[in-house]
Amino acid sequence: MPVNFCLEVSGDYACFTRPEMKVERVSYDVITPSSARAIFEAILWKPAIRWQITRIEVLNPINWISVRRNxxxxxxxAPTAKQLSGQSTEPMGFYVEDERQQRAGLFLRDVKYRLYAELHFDKAKDMNSDYGKYAAMFERRARKGQCFNQPYLGVREFSCAFRLVDESSIGHEPPPISEDRPLGWMLYDLDYSDRHNPMPKFFNAAMEQGVIQVPAWDSEEVRG
Incomplete structure (x- = not known):
């Protein structure tokens, strides 16, 4: 029953941080499935549903910019009970000037993607009874530009614009960039089966003619 929903997202800057970079922020070449999922969840999220990213299309050439930030x-x-009652002499905050660090970041600029995702339910009975309701709710909210929180491209200061792409108009949309590029092992998402110790999952991504096929969460291609 699940069908693909499609969003076109764009922004001036983006940073999908590589986890192996400990100090400086360095972005992946393209958006990660977890960041794409977060955009769909910003428009519609319910405890009974989950979004499965299936395909990413890169619409703008991959361009970089180096930025140094504070x-x-x-x-x-948060302040403790003793601090609030005045029993502790420790300050409740800190001076930003004392804790400021200057770091360089390698970000993406002028990004635009088409993201495809399927709406899934955790329980089969919910899918049979409520799929049409939630699908219509998402389409209505996305078409009007409504969201629970502002979607962003990797980090919150890089907000993005989005629009719903109708299935009937997909063939008339601009094509992805004509570029092949191996992307290597990319962060897929976090496994929250153990809520106290979430584990990252990765997959070996490759872009072919501007298109990245995202495997299913439970496929052998996704590894921890």
Whole structure:
């Protein structure tokens, strides 16, 4: 029953950070399935459903930009009960100037993708009774540009625009770039079967004529 929904997303900048880079932010060449899934979830998310990315089409040439930014190297923690009651002399915050770090980042610029995803249900009985309702809800929200939170391209400061691509008009849309490129092992998503210790999953991605075929979550191509 699941059918593909298609979104066209675009933005001035994007950063799909490689996890092997510990200090500097370096982006993958293209959007990752987990980032694409987050865009669909920003438009419609319910506990009973999940989005499976099936295909990524790269519409703009892959261009890079190097940016040096100021970041804070410390996480702000909530004040304790003793601090709130005045029993502790430790400060509740910290000075940004003392924790500021300058880091370089290698980002993507002028990105545009077509993302294909299937709507799945965790339980078969939910799929039989509610699939049409949730599919219509997603189409209505995407067509109007509605979202629960602003979708972004990898990091929250790089917001993206999106529009729903109708199945009837896909053949009239601009084609992907005509480029083949091996992308190597790319982050697929996080496995939350153990909520206290989520594990990353990877797949060996390749772009053929601007198209990346994304395997299913439970396929042998996806490895931990």
């Amino acid at each position: 970041e804070v190297g410390k996480v702000f923690t």
